[in-house]
Amino acid sequence: MAKTKPKKSKSKSKNEAPAPPAKAKRATKKTTRKSLVDAQLANGKSLIIVESPAKAKTINKYLGKDFVVEASVGHIKNLPKSKIGIDVDAGFMPEYETIKGKDEVIKRLRDHASKAGTVYLATDPDREGEAIAWHIAREIEQDNTNVFRVMFHEITERGIAEAMNQPMRIDDKLVNSQQARRAMDRLVGYKVSPFVWKTVFYGLSAGRVQSVAVRLICEREEVINSFIPEEYWSIVGEFQTEGKDAFFAKLFKVDGIDPLIGDTTTAEGYVNDIKSQRFAIADLQTKPVRRNPPPPFITSTLQQESARRLRLNAKRTMMLAQKLYEGIDLGDDGRVGLITYMRTDSTRLSNDAVQEIREYIFSNYGKEYLPSQPRDFKKGKSSQDAHEAIRPTSAKYHPKAVRKYVEGDMYNLYELIWNRFVSCQMSPAVFDQVTVDVKGGDYLFRATDTIPKFRGFLQVFDDMEDETEKQTDEDPVSKLPANLKLGENAELRNLLPNQHFTKPPGRFTESSLVKELESLGIGRPSTYALIVDTVQTRKYVEQRERRLYPTELGKAVNRILVNNFPNLFTVEFTARMEEELDTIASGERTYEVVMDDFYQPFIKAVEGVDKKAAAIKKSLQEETDEVCDLCGKKMIIKWGRNGRFMACKGYPGCKNTRPLPEEQKLMEHAQGKKCNQCGGDMIVKGGKFGAFLGCSNYPDCRNTQPISIGVNCPKCKDGEVIERKTKRKRIFFGCSRYPDCDFASWDRPVDKVCDTCGNDYLVMKYTQTRGEFLNCPACKAEISKDEPQEQPI
Numbered sequence: 001m002a003k004t005k006p007k008k009s010k011s012k013s014k015n016e017a018p019a020p021p022a023k024a025k026r027a028t029k030k031t032t033r034k035s036l037v038d039a040q041l042a043n044g045k046s047l048i049i050v051e052s053p054a055k056a057k058t059i060n061k062y063l064g065k066d067f068v069v070e071a072s073v074g075h076i077k078n079l080p081k082s083k084i085g086i087d088v089d090a091g092f093m094p095e096y097e098t099i100k101g102k103d104e105v106i107k108r109l110r111d112h113a114s115k116a117g118t119v120y121l122a123t124d125p126d127r128e129g130e131a132i133a134w135h136i137a138r139e140i141e142q143d144n145t146n147v148f149r150v151m152f153h154e155i156t157e158r159g160i161a162e163a164m165n166q167p168m169r170i171d172d173k174l175v176n177s178q179q180a181r182r183a184m185d186r187l188v189g190y191k192v193s194p195f196v197w198k199t200v201f202y203g204l205s206a207g208r209v210q211s212v213a214v215r216l217i218c219e220r221e222e223v224i225n226s227f228i229p230e231e232y233w234s235i236v237g238e239f240q241t242e243g244k245d246a247f248f249a250k251l252f253k254v255d256g257i258d259p260l261i262g263d264t265t266t267a268e269g270y271v272n273d274i275k276s277q278r279f280a281i282a283d284l285q286t287k288p289v290r291r292n293p294p295p296p297f298i299t300s301t302l303q304q305e306s307a308r309r310l311r312l313n314a315k316r317t318m319m320l321a322q323k324l325y326e327g328i329d330l331g332d333d334g335r336v337g338l339i340t341y342m343r344t345d346s347t348r349l350s351n352d353a354v355q356e357i358r359e360y361i362f363s364n365y366g367k368e369y370l371p372s373q374p375r376d377f378k379k380g381k382s383s384q385d386a387h388e389a390i391r392p393t394s395a396k397y398h399p400k401a402v403r404k405y406v407e408g409d410m411y412n413l414y415e416l417i418w419n420r421f422v423s424c425q426m427s428p429a430v431f432d433q434v435t436v437d438v439k440g441g442d443y444l445f446r447a448t449d450t451i452p453k454f455r456g457f458l459q460v461f462d463d464m465e466d467e468t469e470k471q472t473d474e475d476p477v478s479k480l481p482a483n484l485k486l487g488e489n490a491e492l493r494n495l496l497p498n499q500h501f502t503k504p505p506g507r508f509t510e511s512s513l514v515k516e517l518e519s520l521g522i523g524r525p526s527t528y529a530l531i532v533d534t535v536q537t538r539k540y541v542e543q544r545e546r547r548l549y550p551t552e553l554g555k556a557v558n559r560i561l562v563n564n565f566p567n568l569f570t571v572e573f574t575a576r577m578e579e580e581l582d583t584i585a586s587g588e589r590t591y592e593v594v595m596d597d598f599y600q601p602f603i604k605a606v607e608g609v610d611k612k613a614a615a616i617k618k619s620l621q622e623e624t625d626e627v628c629d630l631c632g633k634k635m636i637i638k639w640g641r642n643g644r645f646m647a648c649k650g651y652p653g654c655k656n657t658r659p660l661p662e663e664q665k666l667m668e669h670a671q672g673k674k675c676n677q678c679g680g681d682m683i684v685k686g687g688k689f690g691a692f693l694g695c696s697n698y699p700d701c702r703n704t705q706p707i708s709i710g711v712n713c714p715k716c717k718d719g720e721v722i723e724r725k726t727k728r729k730r731i732f733f734g735c736s737r738y739p740d741c742d743f744a745s746w747d748r749p750v751d752k753v754c755d756t757c758g759n760d761y762l763v764m765k766y767t768q769t770r771g772e773f774l775n776c777p778a779c780k781a782e783i784s785k786d787e788p789q790e791q792p793i
Contacts, residue, residue: 045065045066045067045068045116045117046066046067046068046116046117046118046119046120047067047068047070047112047113047116047118047119047120048063048067048068048069048070048119048120048122048150049069049070049071049072049109049119049120049121049122049123049133049136050069050070050071050072050122050123051071051072051073051074051075051123051124051129051132052071052073052074052326053071053073054323054326054327055071055155055326055327056069056070056071057327057335058155058326058327058335058336058337059122059152059155059160061327061334061335062156062157062160062161063160068112068116070108070109070112072102072105072109072123072132072136073102073105074132075099075131075132075135076098076099076102076105076106076132076135076136076139077096077097077098077099077102077135078096078097078099079094079095079096079097079182079186080095080097084186084187084190084191085097085186086183086186086187088599091591091592091595092183092591092592092595092596092599094179094182094183096135106139109136109139109140110139110140110143113140113143113144113147114143114144116144116146117146118144118146118147118148119140119144119146119147119148120148120149120150120164120167121133121136121137121147121148121149121150121170122149122150122151122152122163123136124341124343125151125152125153125341125387126341126343126387126525126526127174127175127177127178127181127526127585128178128526130149130170130171130174130175130178131174131175131178131179133149133170134170134172134175137170147170148167148168148169149167149168149169149170149171150163150164150166150167150168151163151168152341153340153341153387153388154325154337154339154340154341154393155325155326155327155336155337155393156336156337156393156394158352159337159340159393173584173585173586173587174585176584176585176590176591177581177582177584177585179591180580180581180584180591180594180595181581183595184208184577184595184598185207185208185209187598187599187602188206188207188208188602189205189206189207189208191602191603191606192206192561192565192606193205193206195560195564195606195609195610195613196557196560196561198613198614198617199560199613199616199617199620200553200556200557200560200617200620200639201639201640201641202641203641204538204553204557205538206557206561206569207534208574208577209522209523209527209531209574210531210534210535210538210540211557211558211561211569212522212569212570212571212574213513213517213522213531213532213535214535214540214541214550214554214557214558215558215561215562215569216508216513216516216517216571217507217508217513217535217541217548217549217550217554218550218554218555218558220505220507220508221507221549221550221555223504223505224504224505224507227503227504229501229502229503230262230501230502231262231263231499231500231501232260232261232262232500232501232502233261233262233263233264233266233267233497233498233499233500234250234251234261234475234497234498234500235250235251235259235261235267235270235271235274235495235496235497235498236248236249236250236251236475236476236495236496236498237249237250237251237274237279237438237445237492237494237495237496238492238493238494238495238496239279239438239445239490239491239492239493240490240491240493241281241481241484241485241488241489241490241491242488242489244481244482244483244484245479245481246478246493247436247447247478247479247480247481248447248475248476248477248478249436249438249445249446249447250445250446250447250475251270251274251443251444251445252437252444252445252446253443253444254270254442254443254444255442256444264499267497267499268497270497271495271497273441273443274440274443274492274495275492275495277440277441277443277492278440278489279438279439279440279445279489279490279491279492280438280439280440280487280488280489280490281436281437281438281484281485281486281487281488281490282437282438282439282444282486283435283436283437283486284434284435284436284437284484284485284486285434285435285436286432286433286434286435287432287433288430288431288432288433288453289430289431289432289433289450290428290429290430290431291428291429291430291431291456292375292428292457293375293423293424293425293426293428293456293457293461294420294423294424294461295347295377295389295424296347296349296377296389296390296391296420296421296424297389297390297391297417297420297421298344298345298346298347298389298390298525299318299342299343299344299345299390299525299526299528300345300514300515300517300518300525300528302317302321302342302390302416302417303317303318303510303511303514303528303529304511304512304514304515305416305420305511306413306416306511307509307510307511307546308511309416310409310412310413310416311546312409312413313510313532313533314510314511314514314528314529314532314533315529315530315532315533316409317413317529318342318343318529320409320410320413321339321342321390321413321417322342323410324337324338324339324342324406324410324413324414324417325337325338325339325340325341325342328402328405328406328410329405330397330402330405331405336393336397337393338392338393338397338402338406338414339390339391339392339393339414339417340387340388340389340390340391340393341387341388341390342390343387343525343526344387344388344389344390344525345524345525346387346388346389347377347378347389348377348388348389349388349389349391350388353388353391354374354425355374356394356395357395357421357422357425358370358374358425359395360395360422361422361425361426365426365459368427368454369426369427369456369457369459370425370426370427371425371426371427371428374425375424375425377389377424389421390417390421391417391421392414392417392418392421398418399411399414399415399418402414419460419461420461422460422461423457423458423460423461424457426456426457426459426460427454427456427457428456428457429452429454429455429456429457429458430452430453430454430456431450431451431452431453432450432451432453433448433449433450433451434448434449434450434451434480435447435448436448436449436480436484438490440492447477447478447480449479449480475496475498476496506547507547507548507549508547508548509546509547509548510532510543510546510548513532513548514528514532517531520571520575521575521578521579522571522574522575522578523578524578535548535554536548539551539553539554540553540554540557540558541554543731544731545747545748545764545765545766547766552643552644553639553643556620556639560616560620564605564609564612564616565605565606565609567601567605568601568602568605577598580594580597580598581594620638620639621636621637621638622636622637623636623637623649624636624637624646626646626658628648628649628650628654628656629656630648630654630656631648631650631653631654631656633648633649633650633654634649635647635648635649635656635658636648636649637660644660645657645658645659645660646658646659646660659684673693673705675695675696675697675701675703676703676705677695677701677703678695678697678700678701678703680695680696680697680701681695681696682694682695682696682705683695683696684707692704692705692706692707693705693706693707705736706722706723706724706736707722707723708720708721708722708736709721709722709723709733709748709749710751711749711750711751711761712751713735713736713737713741713743714743714749714760714761715735715741715742715743716735716737716740716741716743718737718741719735719736719737719738719740719741719743720735720736721733721734721735721736721743721745721749722734722735722736732744732745732746733745733746733747733748733749745763745777747763747764747765747775747777748763748764749761749762749763749764750762750763750764750774752774754776754778754779754781754783755781755783756776756779756781757776757778757779757781759776759777759778759779761777762774762775762776762777762783763775763776763777765782
């Protein structure tokens with residue numbers, strides 16, 4: 001095992017980086033891989049090492065016979081799995097070991113390096129890539145000291161040529177920053193997770209950043225659950241002037257003051273008085289409004305828009321973006337990297353890219369769509385500005401041009417990146433904003449309308465309303481008729497008093513959680529997707545209808561961490577540590593100083609709570625009114641590997657257990673169900689992923705079935721609706737008789753007939769502003785959830 005302290009790479013030498021060919025040449029002669037390696041390296045040619053085989057294939061296309069490209073296939077070294085691997089007393093030295101299966105990779109790279117004239121390390125251009133390059137350099141430096149670092153911000157002929165003409169040394173500051181992140185995460189995981197095991201159950205984990213993300217979700221849930229709605233009313237009038245269409249206007253002022261209408265009595269009083277007034281157009285204003293395009297994508301905004309528009313989670317978005325960056329086979333053009341590096345927090349664009357896309361806009365949309373000057377975007381306060389924004393690598397590869405090579409979600413993501421980039425250099429959209437005031441007595445009604453005059457960038461990147469933020473209880477609105485005149489009479493045709501209730505903040509979606517993490521300074525572009533994925537994989541958070549809910553397990557673990565580590569798992573401390581990591585990368589502070597600043601308050605907190613583990617575990621137990629049917633003692637609710645359950649208080653003398661009352665209801669629902677393989681009774685069982693039906697003849701019969709949600713299949717009438725998951729773990733509802741019956745619904749069916757059209761069932765919907773409500777999938781009628789209905793199990 002190698003014990004390694006962060007230090008300057010020994011691969012540095014006094015030799016200057018050799019100047020590679022000014023322009024990469026394409027190999028034209030087909031040879032076998034072995035003969036290519038022998039031919040190039042035997043004569044001391046150059047070796048390029050990347051981490052991805054797909055990336056290696058694309059790079060090979062642009063480099064001539066003077067180069068061999070090899071892949072490390074990710075990291076070759078990691079901290080050990082069997083111990084903490086951080087020597088605190090020796091300056092927080094990480095103790096790395098070779099990852100299982102990577103011995104042969106290292107042997108191959110060392111062999112190639114010994115024959116090469118120069119070695120170029122071309123791993124991804126970020127801290128993680130720098131760390132991979134550092135580990136490789138330490139392995140091959142005894143075979144070749146001529147080792148240089150190159151960064152491919154885009155894998156194109158231009159991008160590779162630029163990188164190869166600017167070789168550099170490994171940046172030890174970036175390496176140390178990455179190692180500090182790993183060391184902090186390892187210390188938290190290995191010191192705090194055992195405490196959680198002792199208080200809840202073995203196998204759980206706590207994480208420096210993931211636990212703060214869980215805390216945000218739990219705290220949002222607490223706000224929602226404790227929210228007390230407040231009643232308020234709006235009053236909308238329907239007005240019509242002579243010879244023109246009617247329009248809606250909302251009560252805006254009463255005697256020059258904002259109206260405060262908090263109950264039915266007040267609303268009725270206003271309505272009765274308003275009906276007696278005579279109204280006329282009191283003011284008419286039109287002003288031009290310009291709307292500028294949004295900036296090109298950075299990692300966080302790409303994940304947010306991909307979730308909003310394409311319904312892709314953060315993890316899948318980054319996986320597809322990685323493939324677009326590393327290269328796609330485009331037929332005669334060979335492998336081409338279609339986008340720039342996808343882990344970035346900068347909206348900066350290269351001059352060449354801007355000039356190329358401006359020419360594209362002029363040619364395809366006309367000069368009116370092209371601003372007189374290129375558009376620059378303001379740098380974010382926490383932006384490292386290490387890379388360009390995420391953009392297509394060439395205007396040559398329009399989405400339609402690559403459509404037959406790039407399919408499904410990957411194509412949709414590329415088109416999204418393309419459209420956002422093109423639009424960011426287009427002219428603003430122009431509207432006329434029209435405001436009309438209608439006055440009668442002390443009552444002033446106001447209506448506004450926006451009239452498009454020039455679409456500008458919206459021609460490419462149009463607006464899209466997020467279904468989870470859709471306003472479903474808004475007051476009625478309408479287009480304003482043309483040619484309204486100041487002073488003309490307006491007849492009050494109808495008056496609509498509307499009752500509203502204030503709403504709590506909406507639950508986080510994956511995209512809004514990423515946005516929140518970014519705004520709070522928690523995590524970095526390379527970690528957002530991992531954070532969001534981890535909290536769900538650990539079963540601390542679950543996703544329903546694209547919204548994130550804390551599980552009972554997540555709530556319990558969060559309470560333990562927040563109550564016992566009040567200064568550790570906070571937004572403020574976590575954000576400060578991110579800033580400290582950045583100071584290592586910039587050279588302002590050293591690895592050991594930052595680690596010590598983190599470790600001293602951390603270890604004091606850990607040592608202070610370890611003795612309380614038994615008491616905390618007992619505090620999580622809940623007494624019930626249930627009596628043990630074996631010994632007569634009370635039953636208590638405890639935690640186990642498969643969740644909460646009831647156990648006899650007399651344990652270990654009495655080991656009687658029962659499912660929770662809600663699971664007993666599921667057991668009642670399972671009564672009478674027979675195994676379709678052996679005819680035995682099906683019983684409710686608990687597992688890692690929740691309750692399910694299993695055959696009572698286990699282990700002789702291992703048949704299992706999902707549990708019905710309590711609704712008969714509305715299509716075949718014979719099956720039952722069950723909860724299922726797609727390959728991407730997205731929940732949907734389908735018939736238990738699939739594939740004989742193909743009924744499927746993204747929304748949870750409810751056993752209630754639609755009063756409007758008579759459809760057999762409704763589905764549960766949700767928006768941020770309205771909360772949960774019922775919707776008819778046939779006629780789209782919307783019904784309040786609070787109306788009497790059969791509740792799904």
